[in-house]
Amino acid sequence: MLALLIDPDKCRDKDLEKQTHLINIYHPELILVGGSLTTQPVDPVVEYLKQHTDVPVVLYPGHPSQVSYKADALLFLSMISGRNAELLIGAHVTAAPAIRQNRLETIPTGYMLIDGGSPTSVEYISQTRPIPAEKNDIAVATAMAGEMLGLRMIYMDAGSGAKNAISADMIRRVKEHLQSPLMIGGGINTPEKLKAAFSAGADIVVVGNVLEKDPTLLKQFTEITAQS
Numbered sequence: 225m226l227a228l229l230i231d232p233d234k235c236r237d238k239d240l241e242k243q244t245h246l247i248n249i250y251h252p253e254l255i256l257v258g259g260s261l262t263t264q265p266v267d268p269v270v271e272y273l274k275q276h277t278d279v280p281v282v283l284y285p286g287h288p289s290q291v292s293y294k295a296d297a298l299l300f301l302s303m304i305s306g307r308n309a310e311l312l313i314g315a316h317v318t319a320a321p322a323i324r325q326n327r328l329e330t331i332p333t334g335y336m337l338i339d340g341g342s343p344t345s346v347e348y349i350s351q352t353r354p355i356p357a358e359k360n361d362i363a364v365a366t367a368m369a370g371e372m373l374g375l376r377m378i379y380m381d382a383g384s385g386a387k388n389a390i391s392a393d394m395i396r397r398v399k400e401h402l403q404s405p406l407m408i409g410g411g412i413n414t415p416e417k418l419k420a421a422f423s424a425g426a427d428i429v430v431v432g433n434v435l436e437k438d439p440t441l442l443k444q445f446t447e448i449t450a451q452s
């Protein structure tokens with residue numbers, strides 16, 4: 225599956241219109257909405273997408289303020305690569321009552337930040353250290369622990385705009401030990417990197433930056449996804 229990430233802060237009305245037009249032609253399987261730091265409200269972006277496409281809109285929040293009850297579901301992320309209690313359970317306690325009240329579907333997801341070769345917004349904002357890129361064993365153990373805690377999906381992210389995407393080796397090793405779906409993202413900016421992530425075992429690949437810069441690449445990215 226291909227998940228297109230839309231950052232509410234980076235899309236002006238015109239960009240969103242253009243992206244929506246291409247989404248309706250090429251149909252990525254998912255749209256994710258979120259950012260590690262957002263100053264613009266998420267609600268209008270979700271509302272626009274729900275009105276103009278049939279592709280499911282799933283929230284990928286960096287903060288409880290990014291929860292919109294207009295979305296189809298929410299990645300209920302716990303940042304298991306870090307040791308920041310607020311991102312492991314704190315934000316969740318704050319957000320849970322309203323999520324339940326509004327009957328928003330949650331997808332319990334273990335979020336693992338992997339070193340992508342340059343500092344990323346998520347690393348800075350979360351005040352956590354990523355798992356070193358070469359430490360496959362730590363990634364495997366972390367994903368296993370997340371699954372044992374009951375998390376239903378694992379998201380390994382090198383961070384938006386990462387210099388290096390997560391290695392095929394790490395993806396393969398983690399996937400070997402996992403029953404749950406594996407999501408991969410961060411720095412996937414060429415057709416080759418997209419193919420490599422799927423070949424290594426990614427179930428869902430998240431692409432943000434490169435499609436923000438050149439939305440027309442969506443055609444090629446959806447074709448590769450269909451062949452993978």
Ligand SMILES: CC(C)=CCC/C(C)=C/CC/C(C)=C/CC/C(C)=C/COP(=O)(O)OP(=O)(O)O
Pocket residue numbers: 231258259260261284285286287288291300301302303310311312315316319335344345346349350383384385433
């Ligand atoms: C439980 C609820 C509702 C919220 C907490 C959510 C948690 C634990 C988040 C974990 C850490 C985090 C800050 C994730 C944000 C990831 C995200 C949406 C990244 C998108 O990319 P950006 O980092 O915004 O990329 P740019 O730098 O390209 O804007």
Ligand SMILES: O=P(O)(O)OC[C@@H](O)CO
Pocket residue numbers: 229381382383384385386408409410411412430431432433434
């Ligand atoms: O913007 P890119 O580098 O595609 O990354 C997407 C996403 O995995 C970030 O959390």
Ligand SMILES: [Mg+2]
Pocket residue numbers: 231233258259260261384
């Ligand atoms: Mg952002």
